[in-house]
Amino acid sequence: GAGVSQSPSNKVTEKGKDVELRCDPISGHTALYWYRQSLGQGLEFLIYFQGNSAPDKSGLPSDRFSAERTGGSVSTLTIQRTQQEDSAVYLCASSLVRGNTEAFFGQGTRLTVV
Amino acid sequence: GEDVEQSLFLSVREGDSSVINCTYTDSSSTYLYWYKQEPGAGLQLLTYIFSNMDMKQDQRLTVLLNKKDKHLSLRIADTQTGDSAIYFCAETDSGGYNKLIFGAGTRLAVHP
Numbered sequence: 096g097a098g099v100s101q102s103p104s105n106k107v108t109e110k111g112k113d114v115e116l117r118c119d120p121i122s123g124h125t126a127l128y129w130y131r132q133s134l135g136q137g138l139e140f141l142i143y144f145q146g147n148s149a150p151d152k153s154g155l156p157s158d159r160f161s162a163e164r165t166g167g168s169v170s171t172l173t174i175q176r177t178q179q180e181d182s183a184v185y186l187c188a189s190s191l192v193r194g195n196t197e198a199f200f201g202q203g204t205r206l207t208v209v
Numbered sequence: 210g211e212d213v214e215q216s217l218f219l220s221v222r223e224g225d226s227s228v229i230n231c232t233y234t235d236s237s238s239t240y241l242y243w244y245k246q247e248p249g250a251g252l253q254l255l256t257y258i259f260s261n262m263d264m265k266q267d268q269r270l271t272v273l274l275n276k277k278d279k280h281l282s283l284r285i286a287d288t289q290t291g292d293s294a295i296y297f298c299a300e301t302d303s304g305g306y307n308k309l310i311f312g313a314g315t316r317l318a319v320h321p
Contacts, residue, residue: 128309137313138297151308186251190309197242198299198309200251
């Protein structure tokens with residue numbers, strides 16, 4: 096597609112369950128970001144993938160969070176043993192890494208842990 | 210490390226000008242960006258400025274860049290209710306990753 100696609104758009108899960116969030120970046124974009132935005136808050140950086148380089152995982156809040164990017168394209172963010180404080184909108188963005196590194200954002204996945 | 214700071218909230222009257230300020234730390238940033246997030250929506254690029262420019266104007270938007278003070282501002286002329294949103298400033302990390310670093314966002318409220 097033309098833009099960054101995220102699925103699902105909404106996810107309600109029970110505390111303690113694992114969830115997987117998916118991001119399809121713009122074709123040709125080698126950089127991919129995951130951010131978290133809690134209600135009414137700013138962006139919290141989670142993880143950054145750039146091409147074949149080791150990802151920058153410095154923003155992952157705990158070892159329950161992990162992400163992978165297969166074939167340099169689709170990315171999956173996994174949250175294990177979800178907690179209520181994990182409830183937030185998870186945003187994915189992609190960009191080029193040379194020149195204008197404008198990031199294009201998906202619409203996000205709203206995760207609610209009950 | 211890199212850091213981008215913004216004030217969290219700004220309230221203006223409809224028709225007035227809004228000025229949203231941002232300070233950043235990475236003097237090697239090539240591009241600096243302003244993103245807009247409307248309620249319930251994702252972030253959209255509003256405008257950007259190349260680091261060798263001092264000013265960029267685009268219709269009602271004026272971006273000013275002071276590289277010496279590492280200060281970026283966004284001025285919205287004739288602010289309208291439709292401008293109510295969260296505005297995020299972002300710089301590019303020049304440490305080899307070209308990673309975007311975002312500020313926490315400034316919530317702009319426009320009242321009659």
